[in-house]
Amino acid sequence: NRPLYIAPSLLAADFLHIDQAVDLINDSEADWLHLDVMDGRFVPNISFGMPIIAAVKKRIKKTCDVHLMIVEPEKYAADFKKAGADLLTVHYEVCPHLHRNIQQIKDLGMKAGVAINPHTTISQLENIITDVDLILVMSVNPGFGGQTFIPQTYQKLHELRKLIDQTGASALIEVDGGISAHNAAEIVAAGADVLVAGSSVFGAPDPRAAIHALKTATK
Numbered sequence: 001n002r003p004l005y006i007a008p009s010l011l012a013a014d015f016l017h018i019d020q021a022v023d024l025i026n027d028s029e030a031d032w033l034h035l036d037v038m039d040g041r042f043v044p045n046i047s048f049g050m051p052i053i054a055a056v057k058k059r060i061k062k063t064c065d066v067h068l069m070i071v072e073p074e075k076y077a078a079d080f081k082k083a084g085a086d087l088l089t090v091h092y093e094v095c096p097h098l099h100r101n102i103q104q105i106k107d108l109g110m111k112a113g114v115a116i117n118p119h120t121t122i123s124q125l126e127n128i129i130t131d132v133d134l135i136l137v138m139s140v141n142p143g144f145g146g147q148t149f150i151p152q153t154y155q156k157l158h159e160l161r162k163l164i165d166q167t168g169a170s171a172l173i174e175v176d177g178g179i180s181a182h183n184a185a186e187i188v189a190a191g192a193d194v195l196v197a198g199s200s201v202f203g204a205p206d207p208r209a210a211i212h213a214l215k216t217a218t219k
């Protein structure tokens, strides 16, 4: 039985009270804090960048899981390390030199992840899978919180789990978008190690209880 990690996404928190969101996460069963950086170029939305992450870092006690939805991530990798990223994930779709991006992130002293959009196939990961610490499978089109989980993700998770087992890779499988206590067990059964959840946590009447429900999700 693999451990299950829960990574609430700050994107769904009240940005006027980020300190309260951080305290809530610190005082919950969450394992990581997921930080969504959007540039208005790779994705049709702009979120936040290094200054917010650096401020959060001063208070958060959990792993900072930074999801870069930006073009040319190599330009900013060192800045995200400085801001406090423990794990830095770049998108497959914007990295023609993905192997180099992964090496850069590792050389900077961070764990390295690769995110794939819903249309990107698992077979495209064959030549990078043993180099990464994590694969982030997007279960919605990136750019916005509160979207509906795309069911084809289940098949991709099965394929990815198989690829990891066959290659002996140690990458964790993280799933992001449209996750709640209603589908968490099925996503974990399909192969997920890490569940990201924004609106189902911060939109809940009791966010800590929502995190607990995710953490204890089993088939």
Ligand code: DX5
Pocket: 009, 011, 012, 034, 036, 067, 140, 141, 142, 143, 144, 145, 146, 147, 176, 177, 178, 179, 196, 197, 198, 199, 200
């Ligand atoms: C979407 C982001 C997600 C988002 C998830 O582009 O990558 O991390 O915050 O939000 P929910 O859980 O509301 O789908």
Ligand code: ZN
Pocket: 009, 034, 035, 036, 067, 176, 196
């Ligand atoms: Zn994300």
